Amino acid sequence: MHIDALQEHILQRLERDGEIPLARQIYIILSDLILSGELSAGVKLPASRSLATDCGVSRNTIMFAYEQLLAEGYVISQTGSGTFVSDTVPVADWSHEESALKEKSPMTEHQRYLSKRGSELVSSAQASAEQWQPFVSGVPDISLFPKDIWLRLLRKHWQQATPAMLSYAHGAGYLPLRQALIERLRLARSVNGTADQVLMISGLHNAISLIAQLLIDPGMTVWMENPGYWGAATVLKMAGANIVPIAIDEEGLAPTPEQIAQPPKLIFVTPSHQYPLGHVMSLARRRMLLDYANAHDAWIIEDDYDSEFRFAGLPIASLQGLDSYQKVIYLGTFSKTLFPGMRLGYMVLPENLVDYFAIGLSEKYRDGRLLEQAVLADFMVEGHYAAHVRRSRLRYAKRSVLLREAINEQLGPDWVSSNVEAGLHLVIHLPAGTDDVAIARAAKAAGIMVRPLSRYYLGEPSRAGVLLGYANVPDELIKPRFAQLARIIRSELRA
Amino acid sequence: MHIDALQEHILQRLERDGEIPLARQIYIILSDLILSGELSAGVKLPASRSLATDCGVSRNTIMFAYEQLLAEGYVISQTGSGTFVSDTVPVADWSHEESALKEKSPMTEHQRYLSKRGSELVSSAQASAEQWQPFVSGVPDISLFPKDIWLRLLRKHWQQATPAMLSYAHGAGYLPLRQALIERLRLARSVNGTADQVLMISGLHNAISLIAQLLIDPGMTVWMENPGYWGAATVLKMAGANIVPIAIDEEGLAPTPEQIAQPPKLIFVTPSHQYPLGHVMSLARRRMLLDYANAHDAWIIEDDYDSEFRFAGLPIASLQGLDSYQKVIYLGTFSKTLFPGMRLGYMVLPENLVDYFAIGLSEKYRDGRLLEQAVLADFMVEGHYAAHVRRSRLRYAKRSVLLREAINEQLGPDWVSSNVEAGLHLVIHLPAGTDDVAIARAAKAAGIMVRPLSRYYLGEPSRAGVLLGYANVPDELIKPRFAQLARIIRSELRA
Numbered sequence: 006m007h008i009d010a011l012q013e014h015i016l017q018r019l020e021r022d023g024e025i026p027l028a029r030q031i032y033i034i035l036s037d038l039i040l041s042g043e044l045s046a047g048v049k050l051p052a053s054r055s056l057a058t059d060c061g062v063s064r065n066t067i068m069f070a071y072e073q074l075l076a077e078g079y080v081i082s083q084t085g086s087g088t089f090v091s092d093t094v095p096v097a098d099w100s101h102e103e104s105a106l107k108e109k110s111p112m113t114e115h116q117r118y119l120s121k122r123g124s125e126l127v128s129s130a131q132a133s134a135e136q137w138q139p140f141v142s143g144v145p146d147i148s149l150f151p152k153d154i155w156l157r158l159l160r161k162h163w164q165q166a167t168p169a170m171l172s173y174a175h176g177a178g179y180l181p182l183r184q185a186l187i188e189r190l191r192l193a194r195s196v197n198g199t200a201d202q203v204l205m206i207s208g209l210h211n212a213i214s215l216i217a218q219l220l221i222d223p224g225m226t227v228w229m230e231n232p233g234y235w236g237a238a239t240v241l242k243m244a245g246a247n248i249v250p251i252a253i254d255e256e257g258l259a260p261t262p263e264q265i266a267q268p269p270k271l272i273f274v275t276p277s278h279q280y281p282l283g284h285v286m287s288l289a290r291r292r293m294l295l296d297y298a299n300a301h302d303a304w305i306i307e308d309d310y311d312s313e314f315r316f317a318g319l320p321i322a323s324l325q326g327l328d329s330y331q332k333v334i335y336l337g338t339f340s341k342t343l344f345p346g347m348r349l350g351y352m353v354l355p356e357n358l359v360d361y362f363a364i365g366l367s368e369k370y371r372d373g374r375l376l377e378q379a380v381l382a383d384f385m386v387e388g389h390y391a392a393h394v395r396r397s398r399l400r401y402a403k404r405s406v407l408l409r410e411a412i413n414e415q416l417g418p419d420w421v422s423s424n425v426e427a428g429l430h431l432v433i434h435l436p437a438g439t440d441d442v443a444i445a446r447a448a449k450a451a452g453i454m455v456r457p458l459s460r461y462y463l464g465e466p467s468r469a470g471v472l473l474g475y476a477n478v479p480d481e482l483i484k485p486r487f488a489q490l491a492r493i494i495r496s497e498l499r500a
Numbered sequence: 501m502h503i504d505a506l507q508e509h510i511l512q513r514l515e516r517d518g519e520i521p522l523a524r525q526i527y528i529i530l531s532d533l534i535l536s537g538e539l540s541a542g543v544k545l546p547a548s549r550s551l552a553t554d555c556g557v558s559r560n561t562i563m564f565a566y567e568q569l570l571a572e573g574y575v576i577s578q579t580g581s582g583t584f585v586s587d588t589v590p591v592a593d594w595s596h597e598e599s600a601l602k603e604k605s606p607m608t609e610h611q612r613y614l615s616k617r618g619s620e621l622v623s624s625a626q627a628s629a630e631q632w633q634p635f636v637s638g639v640p641d642i643s644l645f646p647k648d649i650w651l652r653l654l655r656k657h658w659q660q661a662t663p664a665m666l667s668y669a670h671g672a673g674y675l676p677l678r679q680a681l682i683e684r685l686r687l688a689r690s691v692n693g694t695a696d697q698v699l700m701i702s703g704l705h706n707a708i709s710l711i712a713q714l715l716i717d718p719g720m721t722v723w724m725e726n727p728g729y730w731g732a733a734t735v736l737k738m739a740g741a742n743i744v745p746i747a748i749d750e751e752g753l754a755p756t757p758e759q760i761a762q763p764p765k766l767i768f769v770t771p772s773h774q775y776p777l778g779h780v781m782s783l784a785r786r787r788m789l790l791d792y793a794n795a796h797d798a799w800i801i802e803d804d805y806d807s808e809f810r811f812a813g814l815p816i817a818s819l820q821g822l823d824s825y826q827k828v829i830y831l832g833t834f835s836k837t838l839f840p841g842m843r844l845g846y847m848v849l850p851e852n853l854v855d856y857f858a859i860g861l862s863e864k865y866r867d868g869r870l871l872e873q874a875v876l877a878d879f880m881v882e883g884h885y886a887a888h889v890r891r892s893r894l895r896y897a898k899r900s901v902l903l904r905e906a907i908n909e910q911l912g913p914d915w916v917s918s919n920v921e922a923g924l925h926l927v928i929h930l931p932a933g934t935d936d937v938a939i940a941r942a943a944k945a946a947g948i949m950v951r952p953l954s955r956y957y958l959g960e961p962s963r964a965g966v967l968l969g970y971a972n973v974p975d976e977l978i979k980p981r982f983a984q985l986a987r988i989i990r991s992e993l994r995a
Contacts, residue, residue: 028855065851065854065855069855114852115856118715118852118853118856119714119715119856120713120714120715120716120717120720121717122713122714122717123713123714123715123856123860126713126714126859126860126863126864127714127856127859127860130859130862130863131863132668132859132862132863132866144667144668146663147663147666147667148663150666152658152659152661155658156654156655156658156659159651159654159658160651160655163647163650163651163654164647164651166647168641168642168643168839168972170841171642171645171839171840171841171842172639172642172839172840172841173627173639173840173841174841207702207843208865208866208868209866210864210865210866211706211865214709214864218615218617218618218621218738219614219615219617219618219621219622220613220614220615220618221615222615222616222617223718223740225615236863236866239863239864240864243713243864245718245740340868344663344666344667345666345667345668345866345868346665346666346667346668346669346868346869346870346871347666347868347869348702348867348868348869356560357609357613358613359560360523360560360564361610361613361614361618361622364621364622364625364627365618365621365622367625367627368621368625368626368627368731368734369621369705369709369734369735369738370703370705370706371627371703371704371705371731371840372843373703373835373840373841373842373843374841374842374843375841376841477663
């Protein structure tokens with residue numbers, strides 16, 4: 006393609022009212038052209054300002070796309086002379102390439118402005134902009150939420166709101182909510198403890214950040230499940246943790262002997278429903294983990310993000326309930342049981358940490374929102390919470406079955422990763438070497454949000470696959486939308 | 501005092517239904533006895549378990565008080581043999597004391613559990629547990645808030661809530677709110693920019709934490725006003741910043757030539773109403789600051805926390821409005837104009853940082869609460885915000901006058917620090933050497949919350965004084981409550 010045709014090509018493909026941000030669209034268009042060879046190595050891209058004018062978008066949009074291309078190695082930037090398509094055919098002579106790179110010393114835009122850790126955060130960003138499309142994972146069916154009941158309780162609490170309920174919170178949050186919550190956790194999750202050990206916090210990320218700052222110093226080692234939740238890894242890295250990825254097998258966390266010989270200070274696990282693979286940690290492995298943490302004075306974070314949703318088999322108790330050493334910090338969230346926008350989560354802490362965490366919470370976040378916590382306390386005490394979870398569980402169980410049927414019909418048996426029927430998502434494993442990122446990208450263009458499994462791995466090697474959330478897809482859409490996705494998968498498998 | 505009399509003394513002084521947490525009360529009682537010599541050096545304190553039983557409180561309560569005493573050097577702990585009152589009379593022979601200390605190697609409870617930075621956070625904690633008593637600073641008069649209007653808007657938005665409004669937010673927050681906000685900031689604060697540059701964030705602490713992680717790496721230097729807002733310093737320290745305290749003079753930030761020679765990466769200022777002293781940064785100083793930041797590639801955080809409340813004189817424009825270099829990050833909050841428990845603040849960013857901060861926000865916090873943002877957008881667009889601020893301003897102006905009159909009547913003229921009539925608090929300066937912490941403690945026991953000025957200083961030397969918030973004290977209580985406080989101040993000055 007001659008560079009003059011570029012503008013026209015972009016204008017043709019750009020969807021101005023589409024779901025995908027313009028910068029991302031331009032990045033996709035350009036990377037497609039480079040990978041296909043239509044824009045060949047050495048071609049100079051138009052200056053961001055002029056391309057922006059030609060395409061009728063802001064200069065920031067173009068710059069953002071260029072930076073992404075630069076960060077991923079599609080283009081190189083030479084100060085003063087412009088941006089050029091890279092030679093993406095691998096070269097044998099590494100030393101030559103290295104010296105060439107040094108000579109050019111490309112500096113991406115974000116490296117210019119941001120700190121090292123900031124650059125790393127931005128270039129490894131994973132959160133989806135869109136949160137409400139078929140197969141988006143980790144989002145419940147918000148349309149089930151009993152808005153009328155919530156609104157009635159909101160009205161009640163606003164009408165009787167004292168200034169203290171609208172001011173800053175003192176430490177651990179609204180006591181009646183913490184009481185209702187520990188009752189529920191005792192019953193549903195076999196969690197041990199009292200309301201004093203419960204801290205309300207605005208979301209899992211803030212909880213992990215507080216734990217990291219109070220319990221570890223920069224450079225200390227944290228074990229993360231691999232694959233695992235990238236958001237937790239991001240927050241821990243930002244707090245200076247040295248992340249060591251630990252493999253997952255059928256029984257759960259499976260460190261190597263070398264890893265075992267170097268105990269970490271903190272261990273992050275999802276024992277009841279491994280995220281994203283769905284395994285349940287075996288009892289033997291749980292006890293080994295607790296003994297190990299106790300022997301080496303390590304803390305364990307148990308992220309029990311979606312365990313209220315188990316459709317078959319025996320309920321699986323929390324790891325915290327087994328812990329006689331006071332080493333487990335139990336984390337939960339209302340994002341999966343109620344709605345994510347609420348931004349309210351909770352921690353159940355070992356007794357000897359409670360007071361420190363209450364202080365740390367006040368100092369680090371100066372939390373508030375007591376009125377909403379009072380609304381939620383009523384919602385739980387009046388039984389609406391349990392009823393809503395029960396209703397949601399039935400709905401999700403049905404959708405899980407529908408999706409499994411669709412997978413069988415479209416792709417045949419033996420594709421789903423986990424035989425544990427629980428949670429809000431499942432994983433389809435794909436043959437080694439499948440480009441799951443390309444599948445996710447093609448699906449996104451078709452209005453389907455799946456996440457590539459490879460992106461959940463910290464470093465190599467990774468398995469290919471896609472995560473599918475079924476909780477928020479209307480029953481009648483599951484099969485047709487999956488059929489669409491299956492076409493994309495089959496076409497990628499043939500490629 | 502014989503140790504057997506301790507239980508009785510504690511039971512006599514303990515207020516079980518009081519405002520002060522029990523652990524804190526016990527800490528105060530014991531430290532008083534040690535300082536007064538009634539518990540003399542070498543006396544062994546009862547075991548925490550038995551004292552807890554005797555006093556009818558939990559063991560945690562006693563342990564917390566003991567740890568605080570240990571951290572502050574009132575007692576020493578010898579493993580296996582117990583907790584002993586320290587010799588608090590200074591010793592001349594330092595080397596002797598040092599070796600004695602080493603021998604004992606006292607380790608406070610929190611050092612046992614927490615990281616270094618966690619221990620530091622907990623032992624320097626400053627947030628007040630009580631937020632709704634006369635003269636608490638930084639809290640507006642929440643009783644003025646038009647709850648009915650808010651509730652009406654809440655009902656409207658809940659009734660029409662789509663799932664997307666209840667899911668995670670995408671990056672920067674709800675656009676109509678950001679539009680309403682930038683209009684207001686342009687008008688009221690001379691802030692430059694567009695809605696694209698506005699990011700909604702759940703409070704100032706989270707904003708500072710995000711800035712620190714995106715723009716500085718551990719060990720980099722940050723200038724903080726001295727005295728200044730301890731909460732900002734805490735968050736920056738937790739993010740690994742090397743805090744350099746910069747003195748404040750009548751014109752604002754006043755670095756020494758040595759400090760100027762070592763440019764920081766980030767500068768935190770409150771130019772419109774220095775916190776806590778109340779000075780306004782002069783125009784000359786503002787321009788110097790902007791030129792300096794630009795020349796040395798430093799970022800400036802402008803914390804414009806309460807500038808909507810100015811009762812006299814010309815309005816003072818934001819520093820951001822003067823910045824032609826795109827170096828200023830402007831921060832504001834609804835905590836002072838609406839109510840603190842809302843937990844909603846905002847940043848106005850330089851254009852070249854906007855996209856990165858939107859990504860960083862999603863990755864680090866996964867924000868939500870779009871429905872509340874929509875309510876607030878309506879509240880602003882319908883004019884309720886401006887009306888509420890205007891009404892609050894008149895009320896606070898009156899209370900500021902009443903408090904100044906009370907100070908004049910009780911203590912005479914020339915005590916108030918700042919002649920700028922603005923904000924939610926003022927400072928009374930006290931003669932050098934006055935123990936303002938003791939005043940604050942005595943006031944607290946009488947149900948009056950004042951903050952000691954010395955606590956706002958990072959390192960020595962500090963000035964003595966007390967901060968008085970007047971915004972949330974009913975008109976008719978200002979004079980009687982201040983008379984009470986004046987008695988405490990006078991008695992401390994005589995001591």
